[in-house]
Amino acid sequence: MTNKISIKDIAKIANVSIATVSNVINGTGRVSAETAAKVKKVIQELQFVPSASARSLKDKNSHxxxxxxxxxxxxxxxxxxxxxxxxxxxxxxxxxxxxxxxxxxxxxxxxxxxxxxxxxxxxxxxxxxxxxxxxxxxxxxxxxxxxxxxxxxxxxxxxxxxDDEAGGYLATKHLIGLGHRDIAVLTGKMEQSGVISCRYQGYLRALREAGISESPDYILQADSSVHGGYQAAQKLGSLADRISAIFALSDVSAMGLIRGLHDLGLRVPEDISVVGFDDIFYTKYMIPSLTTIQQDIxxxxxxxxxxxxxxxxxxxxxxxxxxxxxxxxxxxxxxxxxxx
Amino acid sequence: MTNKISIKDIAKIANVSIATVSNVINGTGRVSAETAAKVKKVIQELQFVPSASARSLKDKNSHxxxxxxxxxxxxxxxxxxxxxxxxxxxxxxxxxxxxxxxxxxxxxxxxxxxxxxxxxxxxxxxxxxxxxxxxxxxxxxxxxxxxxxxxxxxxxxxxxxxDDEAGGYLATKHLIGLGHRDIAVLTGKMEQSGVISCRYQGYLRALREAGISESPDYILQADSSVHGGYQAAQKLGSLADRISAIFALSDVSAMGLIRGLHDLGLRVPEDISVVGFDDIFYTKYMIPSLTTIQQDIxxxxxxxxxxxxxxxxxxxxxxxxxxxxxxxxxxxxxxxxxxx
DNA sequence: CTGAAAGCGCTTACAG
DNA sequence: CTGAAAGCGCTTACAG
The missing domain is CATH 3.40.50.2300 (Response regulator)
Structure with missing residues (x-):
């Protein structure tokens, strides 16, 4: 019903060989303008489309x-x-x-x-x-x-x-520039992902540059997801009083985190500042809108x-x-x- | 380099015909358990994978x-x-x-x-x-x-x-049940989409049922996107004082809308209630979290x-x-x- | 139970 | 400039 017609049918109708039809389709070999036009016309009329599988069988590439x-x-x-x-x-x-x-x-x-x-x-x-x-x-x-x-x-x-490292650096430096010194970082599984660890490295560099020593207990680990961010807030405990900012290594986790903080009665940014990473579609419209590291995904x-x-x-x-x-x-x- | 081996190679090594190899692969025809095992072993060893293009050329289906x-x-x-x-x-x-x-x-x-x-x-x-x-x-x-x-x-x-109509009905009925009578609806391009218009029909049904007459100027039209929702809020004008709730026909537009209302100094839900539609991944974590019509996408x-x-x-x-x-x-x- | 052969729809040297 | 023919890797009757 669909693609019953083949290069053969075109050849027959146009009164040429299948080789010529193939040459016309691919612009290969030498075909007279006249023949080419004739063949093209038939192809057009029959709405012929070459079979990708046959091609791929010969070519070894599939597009x-x-x-x-x-x-x-x-x-x-x-x-x-x-x-x-x-x-x-x-x-x-x-x-x-x-x-x-x-x-x-x-x-x-x-x-x-x-x-x-x-x-x-x-x-x-x-x-x-x-x-x-x-x-x-x-x-x-x-x-x-x-x-x-x-x-x-x-x-x-x-x-x-x-440039994940630079992103981590920029985000952290921004927070430091605002006066923060106790900055937690919300990461995904560190060992698994180069992305996460590079962003973290950037965070560390900014801290070092500002003469702030890192604290292992400022590392919050959770799934890189909205839910993960939310849970991270729930597990904050007494840490909440010691930090004034959190750098979330992905926007989705920042989104969940902010909600989690909200449920804890903590205001963003008044009580805790939050920076995200990625600049996904919605960050601009969040309440509060999210400070983040932008990339063009x-x-x-x-x-x-x-x-x-x-x-x-x-x-x-x-x-x-x-x-x-x-x-x-x-x-x-x-x-x-x-x-x- | 990759897929040089074919059914022929398997046949040669296993000392059978290509037809037999094919039959083993597809479980067709009758092949003795012994032969089948032998062939399977070779396939396994050579990590042979049949060519999808050759198959599709014969079968006419491509999976x-x-x-x-x-x-x-x-x-x-x-x-x-x-x-x-x-x-x-x-x-x-x-x-x-x-x-x-x-x-x-x-x-x-x-x-x-x-x-x-x-x-x-x-x-x-x-x-x-x-x-x-x-x-x-x-x-x-x-x-x-x-x-x-x-x-x-x-x-x-x-x-x-x-069941878009039911969704529109439920959302609107919920608002009416809360005591709202002046309920605007934020739609996409109506004529183009059955989805939008069915949701709208549900809205109308709920109004009718409650004896509330519809007002044409309660229809806000905008792109079904976060940005569209935001713009809708900006264009609200004096309507803002006459309505107490907005039913947005998609979550993304509700998300933008809420931000837009916020920028207008209107609080959700205190000043205006908002209902969305779709229940996409983030609605639960929004501030305020979004009342919406859930579907399992x-x-x-x-x-x-x-x-x-x-x-x-x-x-x-x-x-x-x-x-x-x-x-x-x-x-x-x-x-x-x-x-x- | 097994194999030889045709054919799916193309492309590509190779003749002419 | 054009065509006959081989072959890509399979499947499928058809013999045996």
């Missing part, structure tokens, strides 16, 4: 890439809207190059066999860890990859990341596609690593600490 | 579906996290059936040629309108489709939607995949339309109106 995103838990992708912005960027980048994007959530058990089976042209991999099983498997597939936010030490890998996705396609097409530039900039956006969730 | 989402504007998908939740649902539903999901953003200019080219097994289409060009084109492709939130009148189409995506796969595999049940339930979640953004 298909996948964006690989880690699962938060059994079979369900993270609910952080950050991923959606990234995916939007990838989609828009790919569509300009006639490449389609498969969305793939993975667990550690993923075997990636379908990547081979489908002859995927390449992979955009979000947030894998150096020592993870997933990373090992992905590398062993041997197809073009771009790693996002992954901080892999192997410099032969293509990577797109953010959509652009990050687009950049990753570009790098991947350059790699696939062999038009790659020598640089294998793109580090995207961050900036501080000051809003209402931060202010000078109360005088005590 | 590939697409989720089709409208663009908000030139080449960029909507930033509403609602879509992310939907996509997550679709991904998880598909992965259980060894089907991969392509993400496709479309504009009215989309020609869907790649759907034919790739032999997609089916499409999950989100939010198209009865009279749109996109809908016409999609129908003409002639492949299995499930339409989400589309309110298409053609009853031969498979559709998954929400992830489940909606899963439901759509299930219906699509049933249709593709011919195991479809007679019902072509699934209407998912809604419920009211009362939180802090609504209260009784002030006595005047």
């Amino acid at each position: 298909l890439i996948a964006i690989v995103v880690p699962f938060i838990e059994k079979g369900i992708l993270q609910d952080n809207p950050f991923y959606w912005e990234l995916v939007r960027g990838v989609e828009s980048g790919a569509r300009n190059h006639e490449v389609q994007v498969i969305l793939l959530g993975i667990s550690e058990a993923e075997d990636f066999s379908f990547v081979k089976g489908r002859h995927l042209d390449g992979l955009i991999v979000v947030g894998v860890y150096q020592h993870s099983e997933a990373f090992r498997k992905i590398k062993s597939i041997g197809i073009p990859c771009v790693f996002l936010d992954s901080y892999l030490s192997d410099s032969s890998l293509y990577q797109v990341e953010l 959509v652009n990050k996705g687009q950049e990753a596609v570009k790098m991947l396609l350059d790699q696939i097409n062999g038009t790659q530039s020598p640089l294998k690593k793109a580090v995207l900039p961050v900036s501080l956006v000051v809003r209402q969730s931060t202010s000078a600490p109360k005088k005590i | 590939l579906i697409a989720i089709v989402v409208p663009f908000i504007e030139k080449g960029i998908l909507q930033d509403n996290p609602f879509y992310w939740e939907l996509v997550r649902g679709v991904e998880s539903g598909a992965r259980n059936h060894e089907v991969q999901v392509i993400l496709l953003g479309i504009s009215e200019a989309e020609d869907f040629s790649f759907v034919k080219g790739r032999h997609l097994d089916g499409l999950i289409v989100v939010g198209v309108y009865q009279h749109s060009e996109a809908f016409r084109k999609i129908k003409s492709i002639g492949i299995p489709c499930v339409f989400l939130d589309s309110y298409l009148s053609d009853s031969s189409l498979y559709q998954v939607e929400l 992830v489940n909606k995506g899963q439901e759509a995949v299930k219906m699509l796969l049933d249709q593709i595999n011919g195991t479809q049940s007679p019902l072509k339309k699934a209407v998912l339930p809604v419920s009211l979640v009362v939180r802090q953004s609504t209260s009784a109106p002030k006595k005047i």
Whole structure:
């Protein structure tokens, strides 16, 4: 019913060989303008679209890439809207190059066999860890990859990341500049993620620079999620009296944190200042609006596609690593600490 | 480098024909346990994965579906996290059936040629309108489709939607029950979307039931986005004094609206109550937390995949339309109106 | 139970 | 400039 027509039908109707039809479609070989026009007309009339599977069977490339995103838990992708912005960027980048994007959530058990089976042209991999099983498997597939936010030490890998350290530094310096000295940091699982630990390093650098010594008990650890942020507030306990600011290493956790503080009767920023990280879509409209480190997530996705396609097409530039900039956006969730 | 090995190599090593290898892989035909074991062993050792393109070339099905989402504007998908939740649902539903999901953003200019080219097994289409060009084109492709939130009148189409009317009714009734009588409604573009207009119908029904007559000037129209909601508040003008509650037909617009009201010096819920719709991930943590109409978005995506796969595999049940339930979640953004 | 062969729809040398 | 033919990696009748 759908795609019954093939290159053969076109050839028959246009009175040429299938080779010629193929040449016309691909602009390859030498075809007279006249023949080309004739063939194109027939293609147009029959609304013929070449079979991607037949092509891919010959070419060995599929014009298909996948964006690989880690699962938060059994079979369900993270609910952080950050991923959606990234995916939007990838989609828009790919569509300009006639490449389609498969969305793939993975667990550690993923075997990636379908990547081979489908002859995927390449992979955009979000947030894998150096020592993870997933990373090992992905590398062993041997197809073009771009790693996002992954901080892999192997410099032969293509990577797109953010200047997370600078972001951590800027956020902390902002708080210090306002007069804060007792600044807690709300992190995700540190060991697992280069992103988190780089932001944390930036935090430490700002502290050092200001001559403030770090306190291990100022580290709050929780899931990078709204709920995680909320729980962190609940577990604050007596720490609440000793700190005047919290740097949350992601906006989603800052969002939950602020609500948690609110439920504790603590006002932001009057009692405690909060800085986030990412500048996701809603931060500007929160009450109070969130001071945060801004990154262009959509652009990050687009950049990753570009790098991947350059790699696939062999038009790659020598640089294998793109580090995207961050900036501080000051809003209402931060202010000078109360005088005590 | 990657997938050089084929069924032929397996056949050679296992000392059988390629037909036998194929039969072993697919569990078709009759193969002795012994041969099967031998072949399986070789497949295992060589980590052989059959070529999806070769299969699809024969079968005419690709085990590939697409989720089709409208663009908000030139080449960029909507930033509403609602879509992310939907996509997550679709991904998880598909992965259980060894089907991969392509993400496709479309504009009215989309020609869907790649759907034919790739032999997609089916499409999950989100939010198209009865009279749109996109809908016409999609129908003409002639492949299995499930339409989400589309309110298409053609009853031969498979559709998954929400009981939007009931949601609108519940939300409004809740406000009326609190004592509100002057209830504005914040809508998206009415004519374009069945979803919006059904929610609005529910609003009207609740008003009628309570003997409250509708006022045309209580309709606030804005983009279904955070920014749209914010703008709506800015344009409120003198209306602010005449109403005591606003029913926003989406959470994102409610989120912007509340911020907008805040900037106007209006408190929620003390001065104006606000109800949202969708119950997206953050509503519970907002300050004030948002009273809203809850739907299970992830489940909606899963439901759509299930219906699509049933249709593709011919195991479809007679019902072509699934209407998912809604419920009211009362939180802090609504209260009784002030006595005047 | 097993294999030889045709064919899915393309592309790509290779002749002419 | 154009066409005949091989081959990509599978599946599927059809023999045996």
